[in-house]
Amino acid sequence: MVHLYVMFVVNDISWTSSCGASIITARHVLTAAHCVVSNGIVVRPENLEMILAKHDRDKPTGKEITIKAERVFVRDIYLQKGLSFHDIAVIFTKETIDFSTPLVGPICVEKEEYPIINRRINIMGWGLTENYVASPFLRKSKARVMDPIICGGRAWDVCTMTSISSTCNGDSGGPLVWLDKETNRYSQISLVSRGSEKCRGKQSISTLVAYFYDWIQEIISDTDPSVQTCHKI
Incomplete structure (x- = not known):
């Protein structure tokens, strides 16, 4: 899990926001487009900062790693x-990510969709808690995948529902993952896109990664073909 910090500058006014993200190769990070776009303009790579091996943002261990962006790709x-259409972005990093670092590693991405309707998948992030304050540490929960029709979703949307906890502001871009029992590795199903302002017990929509698999692979091939995503053989 990556903690992404973005500084936006519009008409000499600047502000910072944070999102979740995931590592898919040693040079590529996946997040939501709305995390890196403001007023239809993609943020400049130099205004992006990604922190790896982070758990509690209020209590750094000194083992966190900060990396920079070289390019940002948005559909x-x-x-x-806008938001309802292809809310996904790929960040090409300046540095190669060292997977020997504790707590740092890639999530698998697949071309084929998993049969996950009515199943529970894992959600995580530093977003707002039940008290509507940002969580200082990385929190995890589970969400049930619903038929996209329930959420009014499109082909690239994943609809989830939770009764106790949910994705919320600050979780955007973070991964929803599934443990593949055949490989015993986690694969990323989707990434947090949007949902109800009240969050808890509400439907949320995330962006289906498999729908954009070919686009992701094209970016990887064009930027650094020496790296590849983790996936089933």
Whole structure:
């Protein structure tokens, strides 16, 4: 899990926001497009900072690693139509991520969709808690995957529902993952996109990673073909 910090600058006014993200290769990080776009403009790579091996943001261990971005990729349709359309982004990092670092490693991504309707998948992030304050440490929970029709979703949407906890503001871009029992490795199903302002016990929509698999692989091939994603053989 990556903690992503973004500084936006518009008309000499600047502000900072944070999101979740996931590592998919030693040079590529996956997040939501709305985490790196403001007013239809993609943030400049130098205004992005990613922190790895982080758990409690109020109590750093000194083992956290900060990496910078070289390029940011967003779908054109998102820039044209906004949040409901292809809310996904790929960040190409300046540095190669060292997977020998404790708590740092890639999540698998698959071309084929998993049969996850009515199953529970893992959600995580530093977003708002039940008291609507940002969590100082990385929290985890589970969500049941619903039929996208229930959420009014499109082909690239995953609809989830929780009764006790939910994704909320600050969780955007973070991964929803599934333990593949055949490989005993976690695969990323989707990434947090949008949901109810009240969060708890409400439906949330995340972006289906498999829908964008070919686009992701094209970016990897164009930027650093020496790295590859983890996936089933």
